[in-house]
Amino acid sequence: MRIGFGQFSKATPEYFRFAAQYGATDILLNKADIPGTGGRWELQDLVKLRLSAEQYGLKLTALENVPTHFYDEIMLGGDGRDRQIENMIYTIRNIAKAGIPIFGYNWMPSMVWRTTPKSIRCGAFATAFDYEEAKAMPFTHGREYFEDEMWQNLEYWINIITPIAEEEGIRLGIHPCDPPVEKLGGIPQLLRSFDSYKRLIEIVDSPSNAIEFCQGTFSEMEGDDIYEMIRYFGEREKILYVHFRNVSGQVPKFHEEFINTGYVDMYKAMKIYHEVGFDGFFIDDHVPNTYQDTEWGHRGRAFANGYIQGLLEAVTKGC
Numbered sequence: 001m002r003i004g005f006g007q008f009s010k011a012t013p014e015y016f017r018f019a020a021q022y023g024a025t026d027i028l029l030n031k032a033d034i035p036g037t038g039g040r041w042e043l044q045d046l047v048k049l050r051l052s053a054e055q056y057g058l059k060l061t062a063l064e065n066v067p068t069h070f071y072d073e074i075m076l077g078g079d080g081r082d083r084q085i086e087n088m089i090y091t092i093r094n095i096a097k098a099g100i101p102i103f104g105y106n107w108m109p110s111m112v113w114r115t116t117p118k119s120i121r122c123g124a125f126a127t128a129f130d131y132e133e134a135k136a137m138p139f140t141h142g143r144e145y146f147e148d149e150m151w152q153n154l155e156y157w158i159n160i161i162t163p164i165a166e167e168e169g170i171r172l173g174i175h176p177c178d179p180p181v182e183k184l185g186g187i188p189q190l191l192r193s194f195d196s197y198k199r200l201i202e203i204v205d206s207p208s209n210a211i212e213f214c215q216g217t218f219s220e221m222e223g224d225d226i227y228e229m230i231r232y233f234g235e236r237e238k239i240l241y242v243h244f245r246n247v248s249g250q251v252p253k254f255h256e257e258f259i260n261t262g263y264v265d266m267y268k269a270m271k272i273y274h275e276v277g278f279d280g281f282f283i284d285d286h287v288p289n290t291y292q293d294t295e296w297g298h299r300g301r302a303f304a305n306g307y308i309q310g311l312l313e314a315v316t317k318g319c
Ligand SMILES: [Mn+2]
Pocket: 175, 214, 215, 216, 217, 243, 285
């Protein structure tokens, strides 16, 4: 198990130096800031990204998310679906050829939703969500969409892309829909439960059909047991990497927390990753906004990441 930093989009020396100095081995870029002309990414730009991380002794292990307009019609079954699939195949082949072994994405045409932020310890701010407040949102994509059609769209895509990913030797994983509620803005939050993930991994049985395990979002899932889900998907080697963050509770209403003040026992969680033989990396994902921190959250991330390093040491030394 290893330590990563991520959730920035620009491959700058400042981020890489920060990550390397604070003890990371792995890097994840989110929606990498490279040209995306024609709705796809080019090999040379991806190779440059990898090399820029390697200059600091870091491994660019994963890219997370492409711009949503690269594949929104794949998710929604729009007229441009097949053209977008061709472009996504091109991009995923390029990510693999560039020597980046994991591509994580999501199945949310509108991205992550939150409502009014919450003041937590001594005025630190955390994102929060209240389903009652969010239900008032208008349709985001012109009409109401339904579970069945969204599952068909997902299955169509997984069946096409998985053999290509296998051929290229790249692993793909999907981040849960955050927040994991039934529907937002007229769009089903398809991947929102333990059961929905069991269904996803059964579409095609392949190491290339896997999970970007946002432990934070899995912890938000109503009525599901986070420890059981870590064990279940960990034992099946479906966890590509982990967003290791904590929350106050589950939907319909929750807020994000400091890594050690949420409802999840992070030591217990870490022990399970270790027990099932997980061999990927952890990042902090999101952190509360604290006094005079930067927009990306250097202070908050240094705290959370140091905490993760402590837990890793504890479980691997058998404390
Ligand atoms: Mn996440």
